Amino acid sequence: MKKLITLLLALCLIFIIATPAYAANTATATRRDSTLHFEGRRIEFHTFDLGGQNHVRLRDLALMLYGTSNQFDVAWNAADRAVQLKSGAPYTRVGGEWSPMRAATKTGTLTTAGIFLDGREVSLSALRIGGETFIRLRDISDALGFQVRWSAPNSSIIIETSDRQIRYSISASQGPGSTIRVIDPSRPTIALTFDDGPGTHTETVLDILEEHGVPATFFVIGSSIQNRKSTLTRTFRLGHEIANHSWSHARLPSVSTSRIRTELESTNRQIESVTGVAPTLFRAPFGAVDSRVKDVARSLGMPIIGWSLDTRDWELRNARAIYDSIMQTVQDRDIILCHDIHRTTAEAMGLVIPSLLAQGFQFVTVSELMCFFGVELQPGVEFHHG
Numbered sequence: 239m240k241k242l243i244t245l246l247l248a249l250c251l252i253f254i255i256a257t258p259a260y261a262a263n264t265a266t267a268t269r270r271d272s273t274l275h276f277e278g279r280r281i282e283f284h285t286f287d288l289g290g291q292n293h294v295r296l297r298d299l300a301l302m303l304y305g306t307s308n309q310f311d312v313a314w315n316a317a318d319r320a321v322q323l324k325s326g327a328p329y330t331r332v333g334g335e336w337s338p339m340r341a342a343t344k345t346g347t348l349t350t351a352g353i354f355l356d357g358r359e360v361s362l363s364a365l366r367i368g369g370e371t372f373i374r375l376r377d378i379s380d381a382l383g384f385q386v387r388w389s390a391p392n393s394s395i396i397i398e399t400s401d402r403q404i405r406y407s408i409s410a411s412q413g414p415g416s417t418i419r420v421i422d423p424s425r426p427t428i429a430l431t432f433d434d435g436p437g438t439h440t441e442t443v444l445d446i447l448e449e450h451g452v453p454a455t456f457f458v459i460g461s462s463i464q465n466r467k468s469t470l471t472r473t474f475r476l477g478h479e480i481a482n483h484s485w486s487h488a489r490l491p492s493v494s495t496s497r498i499r500t501e502l503e504s505t506n507r508q509i510e511s512v513t514g515v516a517p518t519l520f521r522a523p524f525g526a527v528d529s530r531v532k533d534v535a536r537s538l539g540m541p542i543i544g545w546s547l548d549t550r551d552w553e554l555r556n557a558r559a560i561y562d563s564i565m566q567t568v569q570d571r572d573i574i575l576c577h578d579i580h581r582t583t584a585e586a587m588g589l590v591i592p593s594l595l596a597q598g599f600q601f602v603t604v605s606e607l608m609c610f611f612g613v614e615l616q617p618g619v620e621f622h623h624g
Contacts, residue, residue, distance in 0.1 A: 266288075266417045266418060266419050266420065266477075267286040267287065267288040267293070267346055267365060267367070267417070267418045267419075267420050268286065268287045268288075268416065268417050268418075269284050269285075269286055269416040269417065269418060270284060270285050270286070270287055270292075270408045270409060271284050271408075271409045271416075272284060272285050272406050272407065272408050272409070273406065273407050273409075274302055274404070274405075274406035274407075281298075281301060281302070281406075283295070283298045285298075285372070285375075285408065286346070286365055286367065286372050286418065288365065288420060291374050291375075291376065292374070292375045292376075292395060292408075293364075293365050293372035293373060293374055293375065294372060294373065294375050294378070295370055295371070295372055295373075296312050296321060296323070296371070296373060296378070297312050297329070299375070299378060300312045300329035301329055302397065302404055302406070303329075303382075303384070303397070303399065303404070304328060304329050305328075305402075306384075306399040306401060306402045306404070307399050307400045307401045307402075308325070308382050308383065308384045308399045308400070309325075309326065309327070309328055309329065310323050310324060310325045310326065310327060310329065310382060311323065311324045311327035311328065311329055312329065315354055318352065318354065318359075319352070320351075320352035320353060320354055320359070321351060321352070321353045321354070321371070322353070322354040323353060323354065323355045323356070323382075324356060325355070325356055325382060344418065344419065344603065344605050344606045344609050345367075345418065345419050345420075345421050345602060345606040345609045345610040346365045346366060346367040346368075346418045346419070346420045346421065347365070347366040347367075347420070347421055347423055347610070348363070348364075348365065348366075348420060348421070348422050348423065349363075349364050349365070349366045349371075349423070350362070350363060350364065351363075351364035351371050351373060353381075355381060355382075360381065362374070362377050362378075362381075363377070365420060367418055375395070379397070384397055384398060384399045384400075385397070385398040385399075386398075389405070392405070392407065393407055393408055393409070394406060394407045394408065395408065417477060419453065419602055419606055421600060421602065421606075421610050422600065425598045425599070425600050426569070426570035426571075426598060426599050426600070427570060427571065427599070427600050427601075427602055427607060427610060427611075427624065428568065428570070428571070428572045428573075428574060428594070428599055428600075428601060428602075428607075429454075429455060429572070429573045429574065429601070429602055429603060429604045429606070429607040429624065430452070430453075430454040430455070430574050430576065430591075430601055431454065431455045431456070431457060431521075431543075431545065431573060431574060431575055431576065431604060432454060432455070432456050432457065432576050432577060432578035432583075433457045433483055433521065433575065433576070433577050433578075434457075434458075434459055434462075434483065434487065434577050434578070434579045435456060435458055435459070435462065435466075435469075435577075435578040435579055436456075436458060436462055436463065436466040436469040436470050436473070436578070437462065437466070437578060437579035438579065438581075439578055439579060439580060439581050439583070439584040440456075440466070440469050440473070440578045440579070441469055441472070442581075442584040443578045443583070443584050443587055444469075444472060444473060444476060444478075446584070446587045446588050446591060447476070447478070447587070447591070448476055450591050450592065450595060452591055452595075452601040453477055453478055453479070453601055453602060453603050453606075454478050454479070454601070454603065455478065455479040455480075455481055455519070455543075455603045455604040455605075456473055456478055456479070456480050456481065456578065457481045457482065457483035457519075457521040457543075458470065458480060458481070458482070458483055458505070458509065459483055459484065459485065459486070459487055459505070460482075460484065460485035460486075460501075460504050460505030460508045460509070461485050461486055463508045463509065463512060464508075467512050470509070470512050470513065471512060471513065474512075474513040474515070478603065479519070479603035479604060479605055479606075480509055480513060480515075480517055481517045481518070481519035481520065481521060481543065481604070482502055482505045482506055482509065482517045482519065482520045482521070482540065483505070483520075483521050483523065484501040484502065484505060484522070484523050485500070485501040485502075485504045485505050485508075486501065487523040488501060488523060489523060489524055489526050490522055490523065490526060490527070490528075490530075490531045491526050491527070491528040491530070491531060495530050495533075495534065498530060498531055498534045499534050499537075499538075502520060502534060502535065502538055502540070503538070505517075506538070517540075518539070518540060518541075518605070518615075519540060519541055519543050519604060519605065519615075520535050520538075520540040520541070520542055520543065521542065521543045521544070522542060525544055525545070527542060527620060532618040532619070532620075533618065535617060535618045536617045536618025536619075537617075537618075538617070539617045540617055540618070541615040541616060541617055541618070541619055541621060542618065542619065542620045542621070543573065543604055543620075543621055544573070544620055544621065544622040545573045545574065545575035545622060546569075546571075546572045546573050546574075546622050546623035547564065547567060547568060547569075547572045547573070547574045547575065548575045549563050549564055549574065549575060549576050549583075549586075550563060551563075551576055551577055551580055551582065551583045551586065552577050552580065554582070555580065555582050556582055557582045557583075557585035557586040557588075557589060558586075558589075560576075560582060560583060560586035560590070561586050561589045561590050561593075564586075564590050564594075565590065565593060565594075568594065568599070571607065571611060571623050571624035572623060572624075573604060573607070573622065573623055573624070607624040608621065608624060610624070611624040
């Protein structure tokens with residue numbers, strides 16, 4: 239009974255202290271590739287760091303604690319749609335239950351995980367990423383009664399049970415896609431897009447995005463890259479999505495099929511030569527698409543991205559007017575069309591982004607928007623909103 243009371247008090251403390259930290263968090267969760275060496279076993283898995291807190295899959299933790307005084311079994315309670323833990327029981331579901339995070343996943347969701355712990359139902363804050371649920375390690379350590387501490391010299395997390403010490407090392411994030419943007423499902427989500435660059439004012443746009451920690455998707459012109467490789471490199475390194483907007487900004491339905499293919503393929507190669515990553519999305523110049531454009535995009539495996547909010551910044555050429563056009567019509571799931579080649583658009587972003595953030599909007603890339611709302615991007619198909 240004393241242990242139960244202690245557990246309940248610990249859980250109450252978790253809810254009082256930990257939960258508010260999630261409420262306004264729209265930062266990124268960084269994937270950490272981790273390795274555990276224990277009793278001759280090498281276990282490789284991954285955790286996620288959000289706001290300095292390490293998140294781990296329950297089944298990974300169960301395998302780590304197997305054979306210790308804190309071992310537990312993890313199962314799925316279908317009736318209650320909740321994870322069920324049984325302390326003291328060995329983890330018996332190793333084979334067949336290990337599934338990697340989907341490589342295409344770019345977003346995570348702040349959620350609540352219902353857990354039955356030895357028959358008692360508890361609710362913990364969690365990250366839902368790629369069909370997997372990650373719980374804060376400190377929350378689980380409080381619930382199961384083991385200690386966790388960080389060893390800075392060895393970049394390791396040390397788990398101390400009553401009869402054993404387990405250490406696992408955490409490496410830096412590995413490669414593209416290791417950073418997952420965490421989305422709060424209670425807040426409106428939008429994708430900001432920029433066409434026709436890289437151009438003279440792209441760096442200013444990047445400065446504003448970086449200042450506010452906001453991602454965007456840049457649909458670039460292949461022929462404009464050669465003289466602005468450093469700008470495209472910076473765009474990529476800041477974590478923005480780079481997509482194809484043709485080679486010369488031709489109205490594609492008016493040219494030959496072979497020219498359409500050349501426009502797309504040449505731009506893909508140019509982007510990949512600078513960033514090392516080939517684009518996956520395509521936006522047609524002027525939004526002009528016919529069956530031939532769709533067929534070429536389909537053959538290249540590229541979905542066609544339109545927009546749901548046209549700022550008409552190319553016509554307005556006035557920062558305040560652009561600001562008004564966005565603020566008066568923006569809605570949840572919008573894909574917003576802008577052009578980073580105009581000075582007035584860059585100026586407008588300095589007004590728009592802080593205002594939208596203040597109203598609770600959260601920004602994602604186009605791919606992240608679709609992933610978060612469960613939209614399956616199909617090659618050669620047009621998409622206009624999340």
